Amino acid sequence: MISNRIASLVFALSVGCFAEPVLMEGIAAVVDGKPIMRSEFMNNLYRFQDTPEAASMTEQQQKEAVLNRMIEEKVLLSRIDRDSIVISENEVDQRVTSHLQSIAASQKIDMATLEKAVRAQLGLSMIQYREQLGKQIRSHMEISRVRQLHVGTIHPTKKEVDVFYKDYKDSLPRQFNCVLLSHIQLPIKPDSMIVDSVKHVAEALIDSLNLGIKFELLAQRHSQDSTAAKGGDLGYFKRGLLDPAFEKAIERLKNGHYASTPVKTDLGWHIARVLGRKEDGVRSAQILLRTIPTAKDSAAVLALADSLRNNIKSKDEFAKAAKKFSEDKSSNFQGGLLGWFQRNEMEPAYVDPVANLNVGEISEPVMIDGAYHLFRLDDSRQVRELTLEEDYGKIELMAATHLENEKLQKLIQKWRKEVLVEIRMTE
Secondary structure (H helix, E strand, C coil): CCCHHHHHHHHHHHCCCCCCCCCCCCEEEEECCEEEEHHHHHHHHHHHCCCHHHHHCCHHHHHHHHHHHHHHHHHHHCHHHHCCCCCCHHHHHHHHHHHHHHHHHHCCCCHHHHHHHHHHHHCCCHHHHHHHHHHHHHHHHHHHHHHHHHCCCCCCCHHHHHHHHHHHHHHCCCEEEEEEEEEEEEECCCCHHHHHHHHHHHHHHHHHHHCCCCHHHHHHHHCCCCCHHHCCEEEEEECCCCCHHHHHHHHCCCCCCECCCCEECCCEEEEEEEEEEECCEEEEEEEEEECCCCHHHHHHHHHHHHHHHHHCCCHHHHHHHHHHHCCCCCCHHHCCEEEEEEHHHCCHHHHHHHCCCCCCCECCCEEECCEEEEEEEEEEEEEECCCHHHHHHHHHHHHHHHHHHHHHHHHHHHHHCCCCEEECCCC
């Protein structure tokens, strides 16, 4: 039996993938030789008319606004060929799979149940649904690539964030049913004997490489990573996306060379190799030997978590403990403060630990991604406004998006003059 919650979710996902039936087909406009179909336009118009923005407009103004947005999107997509942007079917397929898996995980269902929901609500097989979803995701990816190429990422100054907040304070979204959380993250680490013994194995493998044994062969036999079957090939990564210690090791290597000493990260010991370079990144390979904690290591961290939970009596004490013990670098310096979350937008792993907490209470230790976490519910509100003091990070992101959109809009207006736009719809 498919729940109403899942059914509603699938229906929502279908919006934008499938046009509502119309009696008359035709072309609303042509942009750079590519048509905007009347049915596509009407479908967008119906959805726009349900938004608050449309409420103060006449029907003619609504039509003009919707058609103008669709023309601008086509103008944006016209850059795909001009900028030689290529998105492979494999990239799209991976995004579709990831998207569907995320939906299933958020609803705590398996893929088979999601497939039943799609069939029941849309009358489509999963293959058909993936195809429709793929078209939508490809369009989003293309727009994102054009945006990244021409706009990039803008990092607003504090002054720009302050100005944005002052100008748009009254229109910023409110938060509903929200909680203020702090946490202490205590990762489970192997003891020094395990770390040292794994390092010795890595050094022995480097000796084998020095004797002429192929890197790919050793990776296939010894690497404890999903890339082992491919000889340890990690593919291309832009600078800043790999572990800093690993990047530091490969930045000094010539193409085809491997590091003479193993590299330590949170995963274990890596033997790093450079396969090739581009202007914006490096293609590398690795042999990974993991340092895996024992049950004794886990028990010691759990005992520390229990001790902290039992002895912390106030918010100040929690903050001091977070600064001393927590290894989450993004929050420990501010006493473990994670910030405000709407309950329906929280990280899935956070939901259960804090679900039944009262303000001021600390959760039982919970295991998330190889670490024990303690959560403290600092505050809870049904409705709240965003403020610079408590939500600077969120507002900074909004300001960045606003500035990026302004830059992109200026480019679109410039590009619009460079392509032929023919409006055919007269009613």
